[in-house]
Amino acid sequence: MKISLVLGWFLVLSLAAGCSQSNAADEKTKSSSAAETAERTKPPASSEKGIAEGEPAPGTNPSSKKNEALTPEEVISETSLQLDTRVPFSLPATIPLDKDKHLTSLATSDAKTYEIAFYQTSKPISINSSKLRNLGNESKIAVIKAAEYESEEKAAEQIGYQKAEPAGNPPVDLGHGITGYTDAGAGSAFLHWNEGRWSFMSKARNETGQDANQELGRKVVDYLEKEMLPPPDQGTVLLDGNDAGSRNHYTAWQEGNIVYEIVEADGAMTMLEVAAAFNKD
Structure with a gap:
């Protein structure tokens, strides 16, 4: 990574x-x-x-x-x-x-x-x-x-989708058949996984990073077993593993040359609840 x-x-x-x-x-x-x-x-x-x-x-x-x-x-x-x-x-x-x-x-x-x-x-x-x-x-x-870009390629660049891959550490079972992969660097710990065309990444401080990331990651995976995010061309969710209740979480997804974002949400789960509501009538 x-x-x-x-x-x-x-x-x-x-x-x-x-x-x-x-x-x-x-x-x-x-x-x-x-x-x-x-x-x-x-x-x-x-x-x-x-x-x-x-x-x-x-x-x-x-x-x-x-x-x-x-x-x-x-x-x-x-x-x-x-x-x-x-x-x-x-x-x-x-x-x-x-x-x-x-x-x-x-x-x-x-x-x-x-x-x-x-x-x-x-x-x-x-x-x-x-x-x-x-x-x-x-x-x-x-x-x-929401923002319109001049091409689908330009819109995709805003998303930064990444495929989760092993980084030399044991894989993490996040439940419901989802596997996460850990990494660390620059004083931070990372947990990365994919669900469909969505990329998820949680970041936390090294000292408590992996435990905090995995706790939040399992909570997110469990929630998305019951709710569905909007189907994107590709999407990304960035999580603040240090504080699930902070406003430092981010969701973005691409539909053609349009990028939709959710920022400054009142906690990670509120952000996901808002995102999942895009997929409801």
């Missing part, structure tokens, strides 16, 4: 961006009041591309449920209306929520990309509300990204 390539992928985790903003406007949701319409459609005060000041943001459809909480499925559907992009639209069927929490989102897009941060809040907050920019990571569930 080429350790330098692995470390390069894990650097992506530390550079993953946070939440973004929306720039789409939905004409169907304009108020009949000329004053309200002008307020809702004026340009953003900042130089950032996205939402204008005020509540709700342009494009948000309060519809007949103006004073009611939207269901997670309704939030996902309403979020799709915020996107103005030629990238094939794909989102999970649902998003995992803690009990008594409400789902909302902050979305931005351009011709070749879109990015959506999903949040859970104690009280309902409108999609693309400026209030979301003040929320901390404790409210963030995950960020979903």
Whole structure:
């Protein structure tokens, strides 16, 4: 295994961006009041591309449920209306929520990309509300990204799929017929395995690395025995073996010249739950 390539992928985790903003406007949701319409459609005060000041943001459809909480499925559907992009639209069927929490989102897009941060809040907050920019990571569930590349080959380069192979150490039984292979270098321990067209790698510090990697690896394999990730041309999952609950996990998969990513998720299992929801109706 080429350790330098692995470390390069894990650097992506530390550079993953946070939440973004929306720039789409939905004409169907304009108020009949000329004053309200002008307020809702004026340009953003900042130089950032996205939402204008005020509540709700342009494009948000309060519809007949103006004073009611939207269901997670309704939030996902309403979020799709915020996107103005030629990238094939794909989102999970649902998003995992803690009990008594409400789902909302902050979305931005351009011709070749879109990015959506999903949040859970104690009280309902409108999609693309400026209030979301003040929320901390404790409210963030995950960020979903998509990007179009000029070719399938360019998209594949972003994935970094690797075939798991022995590196001179005994193989590891991860359960359900899945075999993992260990390696180490630069003060870190690695566990690598494949499932279908997906490549999985867990990285941890050398002192506790292999035990931590194998514990998380078996948990992931066990979960994926019951749930399925979206079928990709190829995909990769990078795991922080030091802390399964951290936000340093990463999922990406390729469909033609499009790459989808899940970053900044609230733990490894939340990330996988979001990814598996892409494979549901």
